[in-house]
Amino acid sequence: MPDKLKKINLLHIQDVFKKYGDKVILDDIDLSMGPGELCAVVGPSGCGKSTLLRLILGQERSTSGQVLMNGTPIGPPDVDRGIVYQKYSLFPNLSALDNVLLGKKLGMWFWQWREEKERLTEQAMEFLYRAGMSAHFTKYPYQLSGGQQQRVAVIQALFAQPKILLMDEPFSALDPGTREDMQLFTLELWEEYNLTIFFVTHDLEEAVYLGTRIVALSQYYTDARGEGKEVSRGAKVVLDKHLRDVGSSASPDIKSTKEFAELIREIRRDAFDPAYRQHTEKFSLTHRHSFKTV
Numbered sequence: 001m002p003d004k005l006k007k008i009n010l011l012h013i014q015d016v017f018k019k020y021g022d023k024v025i026l027d028d029i030d031l032s033m034g035p036g037e038l039c040a041v042v043g044p045s046g047c048g049k050s051t052l053l054r055l056i057l058g059q060e061r062s063t064s065g066q067v068l069m070n071g072t073p074i075g076p077p078d079v080d081r082g083i084v085y086q087k088y089s090l091f092p093n094l095s096a097l098d099n100v101l102l103g104k105k106l107g108m109w110f111w112q113w114r115e116e117k118e119r120l121t122e123q124a125m126e127f128l129y130r131a132g133m134s135a136h137f138t139k140y141p142y143q144l145s146g147g148q149q150q151r152v153a154v155i156q157a158l159f160a161q162p163k164i165l166l167m168d169e170p171f172s173a174l175d176p177g178t179r180e181d182m183q184l185f186t187l188e189l190w191e192e193y194n195l196t197i198f199f200v201t202h203d204l205e206e207a208v209y210l211g212t213r214i215v216a217l218s219q220y221y222t223d224a225r226g227e228g229k230e231v232s233r234g235a236k237v238v239l240d241k242h243l244r245d246v247g248s249s250a251s252p253d254i255k256s257t258k259e260f261a262e263l264i265r266e267i268r269r270d271a272f273d274p275a276y277r278q279h280t281e282k283f284s285l286t287h288r289h290s291f292k293t294v
Contacts, residue, residue, distance in 0.1 A: 002291050005032040006071060010196055011056065011164060015293055016065030018051055018234070025051050027234030029065070031215065032289045033164075036246040038190055038197045040211030042204055044272050047217045047235040049200045053168050056198060057081050069163065079103065082162030084153050086169040090141045096152045097137040100124045103160045127155045130192075131185065147178035151185060158189060167199045171206070180252070183210055187249040194247070204264050208243065209250055213287055214263075215240050216271035223280045238283050239270050240290040 006012045011033040018026040025048040033039050043049050054060045055067050058077045067074045069081075083089070090099045101124050105113050128134045131151045141149050150170060157165055167186075171179045183206060190197055201207050207214055216239035225231050241263075244250060254260050269276050270284060285292060 002030070002032075002293060005289055005291065006068060009033055009289065010035045010070060011198070012066070012068040012071070013052075013056075014066045014068075016052075016055065016062045016067060018048065018055065018060070019063045022232065024232045024234035026055075026062075026217075027219075027236050028294050029217075029235075029237060030291050030293055031237060031240075032291065033196065033198070034246070034289060035196050036194055036212075038187075038195075038199060038210060038212045038246075039215055040207035040213065040243075041198065041200045041215045041217065042202065042207045042267065042271065043217035043235060044219070045202070047219055047271075049217055050168055052217070053166050053198065053200050056164070057083055057166055079107065079160045080163045082157035082160055082165045084150070084157050084165070084167045084170045086172050089153050090149055090156070092141050095138050095140055096128065096133060096144065097121070097124055099141075099152055100127065100156050100159050103156065124155075124159060127159055128152075131155050145178070146174050147182060150174065150182055154182075154186070154189065158193065158195075164196045164198060167197060169201055170199075172202065179206075184252075186210065191247060191249055204267055205255060208260060208263055208267075209252070209255060211243050212246050212248070213241065214243055214267065215287075216267050218271040220271070220274050220277050221280060221283075222277045236280065236283070237285065237290075237292075238278065239267060240283075240285045240287045242287050 002014055009032045013029055013031040016026055016029040041049055055062055058074050101120060104120050125134060128137050133151055136144060136148060171182045174182060189195060199210060215237055217235040218238045219233055219235045221236060221238055270278060
């Protein structure tokens with residue numbers, strides 16, 4: 001199964017360990033993502049969610065194991081992997097439009113930019129229009145609300161046409177109403193542009209609502225290594241479930257259903273409760289792309 005997934009899937013992570021000194025953060029991570037998936041990743045604080053995202057981005061290297069995109073080892077950050085951070089990653093000295101255009105501009109020679117500037121500006125304005133930001137294209141980040149800044153940040157990442165969009169708790173600094181607006185905006189973009197999204201969040205409700213797939217990392221489990229201070233454990237994928245088909249987003253009404261609440265409870269128990277430690281053989285890995293090498 002792993003070799004087959006390695007060949008057909010956009011992102012393939014196998015046998016990945018990540019250590020900082022003697023501390024194990026990620027402990028044999030196996031995860032494979034197909035194109036068009038919106039994979040929501042959750043887990044307790046310190047379990048390595050953002051570390052895993054940085055490995056995919058290419059900001060860090062794994063201690064061992066494989067991180068592949070289209071079957072090729074991931075190198076330094078490039079335009080194939082877009083990123084939206086928790087804090088608004090906009091340049092304060094550039095307007096909303098110029099922030100969106102910056103990635104394209106930096107990737108061109110001066111003469112190429114001069115030839116392409118008009119066409120790319122029209123495209124960028126179309127993106128801003130669809131994001132409801134066309135009336136604010138001349139404004140600088142300090143003149144925009146938090147939600148408006150994050151809309152521009154998402155468009156900035158999307159305009160580079162990445163193969164995968166990485167989102168690291170992008171809405172956690174927003175108020176509840178703006179956060180819900182941004183969730184809907186993300187789903188609209190995901191459907192319209194057939195995006196592949198790796199979405200890290202600490203909010204279980206957000207994860208289950210947005211994702212076509214839910215992946216939970218946790219350091220709370222048991223295995224053949226036993227217990228004791230001498231055992232150094234990092235986080236594993238303890239849960240990996242299908243939520244809905246690719247291209248099919250959920251209605252906000254799903255949040256009030258019994259099934260939604262039951263799944264939240266299951267994830268909270270399996271991944272977040274230090275007293276509930278499943279053996280690795282009992283992890284709920286039911287997604288069709290799930291696999292475990294150890």
